[in-house]
Amino acid sequence: MSFDRLIDKIVEMKNPTVAGLDPKLDFIPDYIKKAAFERYGETLNGAAEALYQFNKGLIDELCDIVPAVKPQCAYYEMYGWQGVRALYDTIEYAKSKGMFVITDGKRNDIGTTMQAYATAHLGEVQVANEKIAPFGADALTVNGYLGSDGINPLLDVCKLNDKGIFVLVKTSNKSSGELQDRAIGEYSSLYSLMGEMCENWGSDTIGKYGYSAVGAVVGATYPEQLNQLRKELPHTFFLVPGYGAQGGSADSVAPAFDKNGIGAVINSSRAIMCAYQKQECDEKDYAKAARKEALRMRDEINSAINK
Amino acid sequence: MSFDRLIDKIVEMKNPTVAGLDPKLDFIPDYIKKAAFERYGETLNGAAEALYQFNKGLIDELCDIVPAVKPQCAYYEMYGWQGVRALYDTIEYAKSKGMFVITDGKRNDIGTTMQAYATAHLGEVQVANEKIAPFGADALTVNGYLGSDGINPLLDVCKLNDKGIFVLVKTSNKSSGELQDRAIGEYSSLYSLMGEMCENWGSDTIGKYGYSAVGAVVGATYPEQLNQLRKELPHTFFLVPGYGAQGGSADSVAPAFDKNGIGAVINSSRAIMCAYQKQECDEKDYAKAARKEALRMRDEINSAINK
Numbered sequence: 121m122s123f124d125r126l127i128d129k130i131v132e133m134k135n136p137t138v139a140g141l142d143p144k145l146d147f148i149p150d151y152i153k154k155a156a157f158e159r160y161g162e163t164l165n166g167a168a169e170a171l172y173q174f175n176k177g178l179i180d181e182l183c184d185i186v187p188a189v190k191p192q193c194a195y196y197e198m199y200g201w202q203g204v205r206a207l208y209d210t211i212e213y214a215k216s217k218g219m220f221v222i223t224d225g226k227r228n229d230i231g232t233t234m235q236a237y238a239t240a241h242l243g244e245v246q247v248a249n250e251k252i253a254p255f256g257a258d259a260l261t262v263n264g265y266l267g268s269d270g271i272n273p274l275l276d277v278c279k280l281n282d283k284g285i286f287v288l289v290k291t292s293n294k295s296s297g298e299l300q301d302r303a304i305g306e307y308s309s310l311y312s313l314m315g316e317m318c319e320n321w322g323s324d325t326i327g328k329y330g331y332s333a334v335g336a337v338v339g340a341t342y343p344e345q346l347n348q349l350r351k352e353l354p355h356t357f358f359l360v361p362g363y364g365a366q367g368g369s370a371d372s373v374a375p376a377f378d379k380n381g382i383g384a385v386i387n388s389s390r391a392i393m394c395a396y397q398k399q400e401c402d403e404k405d406y407a408k409a410a411r412k413e414a415l416r417m418r419d420e421i422n423s424a425i426n427k
Numbered sequence: 428m429s430f431d432r433l434i435d436k437i438v439e440m441k442n443p444t445v446a447g448l449d450p451k452l453d454f455i456p457d458y459i460k461k462a463a464f465e466r467y468g469e470t471l472n473g474a475a476e477a478l479y480q481f482n483k484g485l486i487d488e489l490c491d492i493v494p495a496v497k498p499q500c501a502y503y504e505m506y507g508w509q510g511v512r513a514l515y516d517t518i519e520y521a522k523s524k525g526m527f528v529i530t531d532g533k534r535n536d537i538g539t540t541m542q543a544y545a546t547a548h549l550g551e552v553q554v555a556n557e558k559i560a561p562f563g564a565d566a567l568t569v570n571g572y573l574g575s576d577g578i579n580p581l582l583d584v585c586k587l588n589d590k591g592i593f594v595l596v597k598t599s600n601k602s603s604g605e606l607q608d609r610a611i612g613e614y615s616s617l618y619s620l621m622g623e624m625c626e627n628w629g630s631d632t633i634g635k636y637g638y639s640a641v642g643a644v645v646g647a648t649y650p651e652q653l654n655q656l657r658k659e660l661p662h663t664f665f666l667v668p669g670y671g672a673q674g675g676s677a678d679s680v681a682p683a684f685d686k687n688g689i690g691a692v693i694n695s696s697r698a699i700m701c702a703y704q705k706q707e708c709d710e711k712d713y714a715k716a717a718r719k720e721a722l723r724m725r726d727e728i729n730s731a732i733n734k
Contacts, residue, residue, distance in 0.1 A: 142540070145554065153555070162555035194536055194543035198552050200561035201515050205508040228533050228570055229501055230600040233449070236501035245505050247452065248460070248469035254507035263535055265572045265595055267602035288572055293537040295574035298624070304617065305609040313606070 122327025123284050123335060123357045125258065126220045127382055129187035135418045136382070136425070138188040138222060138359070139410075140389025141178065141210060142195045143171045147393050149403035152177075168202035171195075174406075175210045178393065181407035183217035186414050188258075190359075190387055193225040211257055222359065223257035226288060230269040238277035242285075259284040261337060261359065264314055271321050275333070279325065284333045284357075287321075289314045290349065292339025292362030315349050318356045329382055331357040338376065340368025340386065347375035350383065358384035364391035364417070370424035381425050388417055429634025430591050430642060430664045432565065433527045434689055436494035442725045443689070443732070445495040445529060445666070446717070447696025448485065448517060449502045450478040454700050456710035459484075475509035478502075481713075482517045485700065488714035490524035493721050495565075497666075497694055500532040518564055529666065530564035533595060537576040545584035549592075566591040568644060568666065571621055578628050582640070586632065591640045591664075594628075596621045596656065599646025599669030622656050625663045636689060638664040645683065647675025647693065654682035657690065665691035671698035671724070677731035688732050695724055 130136045145153060145167055153170045160166035179189065189210075196207035211221050227237040241260045244251040264271060264287045274285050290300055290311040300311040307313040315336060322332025332355045338346050340362035350358070358376045362368040363386050376384035391398075395413035396406035437443050452460065452474060460477045467473035486496065496517075503514035518528050534544040548567045551558045571578060571594045581592050597607055597618040607618040614620040622643060629639025639662045645653050647669035657665070665683045669675040670693050683691035698705075702720035703713035 144539075144543070157555055162557045164552075164554065164559055164561065167552075167554045192536075192540055192543075194534075194540045194547065197547035198543040198561060199554075200547075200552075200559070201508055201512040203561070204511045208508050226535050226570070227501070228535075228595075229499075230598065232451075233499055233501045236451070236499075236505040240501065240504035240507075245471075245474075245507075247471065247474045247506075248464055250469045252471055252507070254471065254505060254510070263533070263570050263572055265570055265606060266598050266600055267605035267607070269600040269602040288535075291537065291573050293573055293576040295576040298574035299572060299611075299617070299620070300574070302612040302620075304606075304611040310606070310611065310617070313609075317605070 122325050122333050123331050124327040124329060125282065126188060126385065127329045127331065129220055130382065130385065133185060133187050134422065135185060135187055136385050137186060137414070137417055137421060138190045138385045138387045139178065139182050139186050139392050139414060140387050141175050141189050141191040142389045142393065143174050144195055145170060148174045149396070149406050151404060164200040164202040167199040168206040171199065171203060171206040172209050176213055177407040178410050179214050179217055179219065181411040182414055183219055185411065185418065188220040188222055188385060189214045190222040190224050192389070193223065208255055211255055215256065221257045222259045222261065222286070223255065224261045226261050226263050228263035228266055228270050230266050231273065234270050235273040238274045242283040243277040243281055259286060261286045261288070263288050264317060275321065278333045284335060286335040286337050286359040287314065287318050289318065289336040290338045290342055290345050292341045292366055292368065296339065311345065312352065315353050315356065319353050322355060326355050331355055331383065335359055337361065340373045341366055343372040343375055346373070350375055350378065359387065360384050361387045364388045370420040373421060374424040374427065377425050386421055429632050429640050430638050431634035431636060432589065433495060433692065434636045434638065436527055437689065437692065440492060440494050441729065442492060442494060443684070443691060444493060444693045444695065444721070444724055444728060445497045446485065446489050446493050446699050446721060447694050448482050448496050448498040449696045449700065450481050451502055452477060455481045456703070456713050458711060471507040471509040474506040475513040478506065478510060478513040479516050483520055484714040485717050486521050486524055486526065488718040489721055490526055492718065492725065495527040495529055495692060496521045497529040497531050499696070500530060515562055518562055522563065528564045529566040529568065529593070530562065531568045533568050533570050535570035535573055535577050537573055538580065541577050542580040545581045549590040550584040550588055566593060568593045568595065570595050571624060582628065585640045591642060593642040593644050593666040594621065594625050596625065596643040597645045597649055597652050599648045599673055599675070603646065618652065619659065622660050622663065626660050629662060633662055638662055638690065642666055644668065647680045648673055650679040650682055653680070657682055657685065666694065667691050668694045671695045677727040680728060681731040681734065684732050693728055
């Protein structure tokens with residue numbers, strides 16, 4: 121009922137990063153796609169098989185050095201229910217290799233509907249006499265626009281199953297300020313208010329590192345806001361996207377960490393998945409290239425934290 | 428590239444309502460569950476079969492009197508990828524019966540990731556030499572917290588495929604005011620600002636009825652705000668949840684309509700799906716009970732509009 125399990129892994133591996141698994145077919149080596157299409161045809165089943173094999177190779181090479189993976193739902197839904205089956209298989213495989221799984225779904229709704237999302241991604245559903253984990257991730261990203269009615273149903277599931285959530289606070293994109301940066305009520309910004317709500321929602325789930333089960337998504341592309349929010353939200357663990365491809369540097373993510381060097385996990389998706397393209401190596405070595413990039417990222421971020 | 432197709436159906440059927448398909452197992456008659464579990468076991472496959480058969484029965488009884496259905500993703504994801512397959516099958520079946528399908532997913536993300544959601548739910552994905560519609564709905568609900576970067580990728584898909592989106596503006600839940608009612612920047616409320624953004628996002632997709640492809644979700648439980656937003660947003664078509672089970676009445680949804688009696692579609696989920704429980708009829712007549720409730724709702728809302 122906090123992010124202790126994730127932080128334990130981060131401390132043990134000395135690596136505060138998470139590998140994003142956003143497997144578009146364009147990113148996947150031809151030999152994997154060829155084998156998948158030969159087996160299942162140029163169909164959504166073929167695409168789903170390619171997604172899963174690609175992820176499996178990455179997980180095998182990353183599981184001993186990277187504490188967590190973050191599959192992005194959109195890239196699985198794009199390949200239909202067959203792609204969503206590949207999401208399930210990916211989560212299962214990553215967990216079997218000891219990784220912490222953050223499903224990036226930015227889900228949001230209210231009451232019993234939000235409860236259904238919580239059950240889907242973090243809990244267990246009752247089917248006649250059986251209890252079954254539909255997706256079984258360790259954490260889920262969510263959107264708080266609907267207020268407490270959209271978050272409270274998650275807290276019960278988090279407490280019951282030792283899971284966590286990350287609420288969108290200040291996102292990494294260029295236009296995030298259109299709404300999030302504006303002064304609202306007595307608050308200097310909408311993201312500041314959303315951050316305070318995260319502290320409140322998490323207040324009775326604080327774990328041994330001082331962080332609750334309610335984390336926040338704060339983009340690497342806004343280091344000043346990252347710094348401000350780290351100070352304003354002492355019990356809120358951060359998931360930080362936007363490092364690498366979107367322009368965030370190791371120095372820009374350093375403010376996400378507390379004085380003990382914890383408090384955040386930094387995501388990289390494309391730079392890891394597509395490292396083989398940048399390194400210009402044989403596509404069959406895509407997972408080794410990903411490992412190399414993951415190690416480089418780990419060292420770069422650790423250096424920036426310890427500056 | 429507007430909501431013309433939906434409005435055509437509403438006008439033709441003289442029925443501005445949509446039936447929500449939120450099939451929890453608890454709502455489904457025992458005889459359907461029994462048959463599904465006998466065939467597939469007490470498994471997610473069994474649950475998914477029950478969901479689909481339940482929906483199919485409803486669609487058969489509703490398709491000639493109700494213009495649209497709104498499946499809520501959460502209730503399908505709750506039964507794993509097998510449940511998501513039932514979502515796909517439900518959409519296919521509803522479309523084959525001529526219904527307009529609004530997938531209620533409240534999806535949100537940025538750039539290529541939002542593009543992936545748009546492709547998933549409203550567009551076509553390229554798989555080698557094939558183009559395939561992963562879910563093929565007519566419209567999708569989305570959350571605008573991330574700003575224009577989260578909406579623009581949808582507009583391209585809407586224009587290309589004649590689809591629409593509904594952006595959360597003022598939601599029907601009790602705590603929606605925690606964020607949405609606060610004054611923000613120079614705006615009297617966050618929902619007012621979000622509404623204005625909908626008008627802007629939709630400005631070059633206005634159809635023959637004067638409404639664009641960018642609609643807004645505005646709850647039936649806040650008739651004053653509904654009235655205010657109808658005036659502020661002349662080109663934004665409304666999806667109105669919260670009628671019935673959540674407490675919204677026919678009179679409280681009347682302000683959602685313009686002087687021509689169009690401009691909105693009112694959702695009812697549980698009152699239609701579970702009508703057989705309220706009417707205390709044989710569970711095998713659940714779909715007939717749903718039809719009866721749908722007709723009652725249609726007449727009640729039309730009376731309120733024409734007052």
